Amino acid sequence: MYRVNEIFYTLQGEGAHSGIPAVFVRFSGCNLKCPWCDTEFADYTEMSAEQIVKEMLCSYDTPNERRKMCVLTGGEPSLQVDKELIDALHTAGFYICIETNGTRPLPDGIDWITCSPKAGEPPEALNHAVDRLALKKVNEVKVVFTGTYDPEVWRKKLEAEHWMLQPLRYNGEWLLMSGIDDFEIDSNDNLDDTVRYILAHPFWRLSVQLHKIAGLR
Numbered sequence: 001m002y003r004v005n006e007i008f009y010t011l012q013g014e015g016a017h018s019g020i021p022a023v024f025v026r027f028s029g030c031n032l033k034c035p036w037c038d039t040e041f042a043d044y045t046e047m048s049a050e051q052i053v054k055e056m057l058c059s060y061d062t063p064n065e066r067r068k069m070c071v072l073t074g075g076e077p078s079l080q081v082d083k084e085l086i087d088a089l090h091t092a093g094f095y096i097c098i099e100t101n102g103t104r105p106l107p108d109g110i111d112w113i114t115c116s117p118k119a120g121e122p123p124e125a126l127n128h129a130v131d132r133l134a135l136k137k138v139n140e141v142k143v144v145f146t147g148t149y150d151p152e153v154w155r156k157k158l159e160a161e162h163w164m165l166q167p168l169r170y171n172g173e174w175l176l177m178s179g180i181d182d183f184e185i186d187s188n189d190n191l192d193d194t195v196r197y198i199l200a201h202p203f204w205r206l207s208v209q210l211h212k213i214a215g216l217r
């Protein structure tokens, strides 16, 4: 049985698949405790692979579509996703994406891996965050640009086709917890800084939270 927090159908709002409709499966639990984490993943319902697929097909508006995308997320989905679930999703016709913090190995068969590595500690402990990455090769790396460390650090360890940088929006709480108190929390986001960084480091691409702009979940 898998511990599932929620299953919902929406548009992927972030990264290289922005704008594509997908069924999201949020798994309960995470192996990290990021101080800024605002994802509600504690509650769960125990479900079998068959029950998960059935509910995903019910939530997908066009269940007979040949290429259905799903996104396995959390929490940290690698704590639970296994071959049985991957096989069941492929049998149902799903293209399987996963969003992981990259600190745990993944089972074979996932079609698209997005690694969203977390610094997790103050910037001086960043090397530890890089060293604990278990993944080496992924499809996409997605990083929130905080302005407190150089995102290029992830390129020491990870190999990917797409490198996406997201502005930190309305998340001054974490900056305060990190001892950074000169950030204009109420004024705006750091979109301008993120764009400037990308212009100077053109390996990266801008990713905004399209689902929030579109008023979706």
Ligand code: SF4
Residues within 6 Å of the ligand: 030, 031, 032, 033, 034, 036, 037, 038, 039, 074, 075, 076, 101, 118
């Ligand atoms: S890895 Fe993601 S889900 Fe886990 S604690 Fe950090 S922000 Fe939250």
